[in-house]
Amino acid sequence: MPKIVYDGSNDPRTFKDVIGSTIISLLDNDPDVIYVDADLMSTIGTYKYHQEHPDRAINVGVSEANMMGVAGGLAAAGFKPIAHTFGPFASRRSYDQVFLSAGYAHNDITVIGTDPGVCAAFNGGTHMPFEDVALYRAIPTATIFDVTDTVMLEDILRQAVNLPGVKYIRVGRKSAAKVYDTGSRFQVGQAVKLRDGKDISIISAGIMVHEALQAAETLAKEGIEADVLDMFTIKPLDESALLESAHKTRAVLAAENHSKNGGLYAAVCETLSRELPTRANFVAVDDEYGEVGPQDYLQERYGLTADAIVARARELVNNKK
Amino acid sequence: MTADIKQLEAFATRIRIGSLEAIKARGFGHVGGSLSIADTLAVLYGAVMRIDPQNPRWPERDKLVCSKGHAGPAIYATLGLKGFFPYEEIKTLNQPGTNFPSHCDRLKTPGVDMTTGSLGQGTSLAAGMALGDRLRGRDSRMFLIVGDGELNEGQPWESFMFMSAQKLDNITVLIDWNKKQLDGYVSDINDPHDFKKKFEAFGFHTQQVNGNSVGEVYHAVMAADEVRGMPRAIVLDTIKGAGVKEVEDTFSNHSMAAAAEVFDGWINSLTNKLSPLEGEVSHA
Ligand SMILES: Cc1ncc(C[n+]2csc(CCOP(=O)(O)OP(=O)(O)O)c2C)c(N)n1
Numbered sequence: 001m002p003k004i005v006y007d008g009s010n011d012p013r014t015f016k017d018v019i020g021s022t023i024i025s026l027l028d029n030d031p032d033v034i035y036v037d038a039d040l041m042s043t044i045g046t047y048k049y050h051q052e053h054p055d056r057a058i059n060v061g062v063s064e065a066n067m068m069g070v071a072g073g074l075a076a077a078g079f080k081p082i083a084h085t086f087g088p089f090a091s092r093r094s095y096d097q098v099f100l101s102a103g104y105a106h107n108d109i110t111v112i113g114t115d116p117g118v119c120a121a122f123n124g125g126t127h128m129p130f131e132d133v134a135l136y137r138a139i140p141t142a143t144i145f146d147v148t149d150t151v152m153l154e155d156i157l158r159q160a161v162n163l164p165g166v167k168y169i170r171v172g173r174k175s176a177a178k179v180y181d182t183g184s185r186f187q188v189g190q191a192v193k194l195r196d197g198k199d200i201s202i203i204s205a206g207i208m209v210h211e212a213l214q215a216a217e218t219l220a221k222e223g224i225e226a227d228v229l230d231m232f233t234i235k236p237l238d239e240s241a242l243l244e245s246a247h248k249t250r251a252v253l254a255a256e257n258h259s260k261n262g263g264l265y266a267a268v269c270e271t272l273s274r275e276l277p278t279r280a281n282f283v284a285v286d287d288e289y290g291e292v293g294p295q296d297y298l299q300e301r302y303g304l305t306a307d308a309i310v311a312r313a314r315e316l317v318n319n320k321k
Numbered sequence: 322m323t324a325d326i327k328q329l330e331a332f333a334t335r336i337r338i339g340s341l342e343a344i345k346a347r348g349f350g351h352v353g354g355s356l357s358i359a360d361t362l363a364v365l366y367g368a369v370m371r372i373d374p375q376n377p378r379w380p381e382r383d384k385l386v387c388s389k390g391h392a393g394p395a396i397y398a399t400l401g402l403k404g405f406f407p408y409e410e411i412k413t414l415n416q417p418g419t420n421f422p423s424h425c426d427r428l429k430t431p432g433v434d435m436t437t438g439s440l441g442q443g444t445s446l447a448a449g450m451a452l453g454d455r456l457r458g459r460d461s462r463m464f465l466i467v468g469d470g471e472l473n474e475g476q477p478w479e480s481f482m483f484m485s486a487q488k489l490d491n492i493t494v495l496i497d498w499n500k501k502q503l504d505g506y507v508s509d510i511n512d513p514h515d516f517k518k519k520f521e522a523f524g525f526h527t528q529q530v531n532g533n534s535v536g537e538v539y540h541a542v543m544a545a546d547e548v549r550g551m552p553r554a555i556v557l558d559t560i561k562g563a564g565v566k567e568v569e570d571t572f573s574n575h576s577m578a579a580a581a582e583v584f585d586g587w588i589n590s591l592t593n594k595l596s597p598l599e600g601e602v603s604h605a
Contacts, residue, residue: 125426
């Protein structure tokens with residue numbers, strides 16, 4: 001079970017460092033693991049390793065569709081490929097190649113898409129995927145992770161390379177709030193209960209976990225007790241955890257650094273409407289394109305904040321009465 | 322002629338200064354690839370293109386697509402100097418609500434003809450725009466700037482085949498062959514071999530010049546303009562970070578972060594080059 005050490009403070013390690021060091025450690029310890037990148041090695045600190053081990057860490061250049069095909073081919077040759085690029089290029093730009101060359105042909109690959117959603121910050125709208133989860137959810141049997149902190153990242157990446165099918169990990173490069181104690185282990189497809197409450201379920205993932213926990217504290221002061229789940233595996237969704245929580249609270253709020261279309265909120269609603277019709281709402285990007293700016297500005301701009309969660313949670317709770 | 326070239330050199334230097342001033346205001350940004358194309362932008366906007374800064378959407382204008390969209394700062398400096406908007410605005414680069422994002426956005430910046438940033442995509446857009454102009458009977462010209470790393474992508478080559486098949490002789494493709502991409506040297510990562518031969522094989526009229534010499538770029542662009550019946554390519558032999566010694570000498574000069582004083586030092590070194598150039602212009 002993951003041990004929760006959340007106190008609102010920042011993770012001392014950056015995702016960037018841990019993505020790079022975990023890839024390198026996997027390469028060093030498993031000869032079947034192989035890593036391909038599309039000219040973004042320096043953004044996760046792996047370029048030096050590539051220069052020293054050009055047959056373990058392969059740079060295909062700025063050619064993401066080509067990279068996904070190469071990764072699929074390496075899988076067919078018996079390797080466990082990890083492919084990295086920024087989120088938009090790991091999803092939109094190379095989608096058919098991931099879908100067919102990897103997914104459909106059963107060439108199992110692990111894709112890391114960095115700087116999801118507003119984490120793309122200064123790279124702006126062209127680099128800001130609010131739809132990567134939606135795209136990957138449509139790939140049959142794909143496994144999708146929206147990572148919370150570096151402890152989770154390390155564990156999930158180690159597990160992902162050995163899972164079947166297409167695996168997609170979306171993760172920022174800066175540091176986020178620290179939530180889990182060093183050495184915590186995670187069960188793929190099993191949400192982590194971060195806080196117990198009876199009034200509302202807040203289902204969150206990625207950078208929104210921190211916002212959800214902050215919101216829950218504010219809500220508690222108003223007498224609203226929130227049940228907070230870290231739904232870090234978006235597919236397959238932990239339906240039993242969701243339903244158990246919804247059954248108790250009868251009000252569900254999904255918070256994600258993604259479009260409300262096709263991501264966590266959509267997955268939550270699909271399950272609820274089928275199994276346990278419950279009023280639900282979202283704190284997510286409302287059918288808009290991205291834009292440039294600092295991440296905190298963008299979180300305000302798109303309403304991805306603790307305040308937004310508090311406001312929507314209040315609404316949902318009041319609607320129950 | 323000499324005076325013209327000096328004037329263009331001064332313009333190129335001012336574009337470099339502007340790129341750095343914009344990036345300095347944020348503290349980091351795409352320095353290397355902005356500086357390498359300053360001379361080309363000076364030639365195009367200073368002596369070649371038919372534009373009207375008061376009417377940036379004028380359909381008959383010549384158009385420029387900077388497919389390596391991360392060179393936004395150089396484009397913004399150029400357009401600001403030409404009066405498309407108040408020059409000082411470029412210093413809002415990447416600030417909340419800005420009209421000057423890292424990557425070129427046609428909906429935000431007056432004078433930016435196409436949205437780019439996902440490498441490779443500007444090439445097909447430029448082909449479509451040039452074809453559209455021809456179909457509409459407009460004699461506008463299209464200038465397409467691509468990066469040498471960007472040409473790792475497949476899409477540009479699809480578009481080049483198309484330009485050639487369609488005999489789009491209103492297009493000039495300018496390849497910023499600055500030898501580097503994001504991670505390192507192009508020749509180490511995905512060696513393109515000989516761009517000139519490649520473009521020739523694709524059916525382009527092709528020249529190769531020193532892309533950091535406004536004189537050479539100017540003459541090549543004018544020569545390309547005479548070619549009919551085929552698209553034109555100019556391989557610009559450039560240096561990533563051209564014009565600022567310290568940036569040229571830095572291996573990782575794609576996106577750079579530096580203190581304001583460091584930017585000021587770079588800007589001063591450029592300003593010093595400016596006075597002799599502009600001095601001669603006024604005496605000419
Ligand atoms: C499709 C796509 N993949 C990756 C990136 C990230 N990226 C931005 S610039 C760059 C390197 C580009 O190299 P080059 O075209 O040579 O540009 P220059 O050296 O002239 O700046 C990369 C990989 C991107 N913007 N678009």
